[in-house]
Amino acid sequence: MSATNRGGVRSKNDYYKTPAGIVDLLLETYPLSGSLWLDPSAGSGTIGRQIKQFYPDIKIKQIDVSSEHVDYEVGSVLVGNFLAYPDNGLQIFDGFIMNPPFSRAEEYAVKCLENRISDTVPVIMLQRLGFLESKTRHLFWQRFPVDRLYILSKRPSFTGDGKTDNAGYAWFIWDGSNKRCGGQEIKTLMR
Numbered sequence: 001m002s003a004t005n006r007g008g009v010r011s012k013n014d015y016y017k018t019p020a021g022i023v024d025l026l027l028e029t030y031p032l033s034g035s036l037w038l039d040p041s042a043g044s045g046t047i048g049r050q051i052k053q054f055y056p057d058i059k060i061k062q063i064d065v066s067s068e069h070v071d072y073e074v075g076s077v078l079v080g081n082f083l084a085y086p087d088n089g090l091q092i093f094d095g096f097i098m099n100p101p102f103s104r105a106e107e108y109a110v111k112c113l114e115n116r117i118s119d120t121v122p123v124i125m126l127q128r129l130g131f132l133e134s135k136t137r138h139l140f141w142q143r144f145p146v147d148r149l150y151i152l153s154k155r156p157s158f159t160g161d162g163k164t165d166n167a168g169y170a171w172f173i174w175d176g177s178n179k180r181c182g183g184q185e186i187k188t189l190m191r
Contacts, residue, residue, distance in 0.1 A: 017043060017069075018099040018126060019156045023050035025189040026124070026171045029150060034094020035059060040082035040108060041100040045071030051097070061093070083107055090115040099126040106131075106140055109172075113144050119176040129168040146184065148173035153190040 023046060032055055039047050042062030051058055052074065060075035063082045070077050078085075083104070090096075090112065100108035105127055112123045129151065131137070150171040155164035171189075178184050 017158060017160060018046040019158065020046055020050055022126070022152055022156050022169070022171075022189075023047050024054075025152070026150060027051065027054045029187065029189060030124070030148070030171070030173065032058060032095060032097075032122075036061065036093055037095045037097055038063070038090070038093045038112075039098055040085070040096065040112070041098045042070060042074075042077070043099070044069040045074035047097055047099065048074035083111060085111075087111070087115045091117045093121070095122040095124065097122075097124040102128060102131075106137060109144070109174075110140070113174055119174070119179070122173060122175040125172045126169060127172050129170055131172070144174060145178060146172050147175050147178040148185040148187075151186070151188045153188050 027050060032051065035057065036059050037051065038061045039045075040063045042048060042064040045062060048060035048062055049071065051060055061078070062070065062075055063078045063080060063085060064070050065079070065081055067077075067079045070079065093116070096112040096116070098108060098112075105125065109123065109125055116123065132141075148171075150173065152169045152171075155167070156169060158165075
């Protein structure tokens with residue numbers, strides 16, 4: 001996720017722990033609904049743990065490629081590759097929320113967006129603002145325009161030592177509101 005190691009060795013499996021504070025900023029701004037959500041790149045379970053604090057009745061299913069960091073206390077866990085998860089198994093979820101590996105972010109987003117039961121089922125992804133760029137992503141944005149973009153005013157530290165990288169970050173949200181409300185919502189989240 002983080003560009004902290006640009007030019008150096010990246011973390012195994014592109015693992016960079018999601019800071020709890022930026023999940024809280026999202027949850028203070030964007031209300032979740034439903035009873036079953038999926039975090040397809042759970043890592044240490046920070047996203048699920050914060051959801052449980054805000055929404056104790058929401059159940060979280062977690063998938064991660066490694067059991068190395070997984071927190072089994074947050075919710076049920078499947079250790080494996082989300083991209084190999086059966087597509088028809090995704091239609092049971094009321095929402096998807098993730099901090100996927102940057103190198104696979106588009107694949108994670110497409111899998112969730114294509115297999116949700118309707119375009120009103122939220123897909124929420126923490127990602128670099130640079131995800132908006134790229135000639136290769138042009139067709140993706142034509143097909144899946146983002147409905148809400150919640151930009152983080154302060155660059156988060158994914159390393160746990162307070163160091164940040166050169167990238168800005170945002171929560172990208174696809175929930176069908178662009179079609180219903182006639183436009184995208186862009187906010188800056190500050191703390």
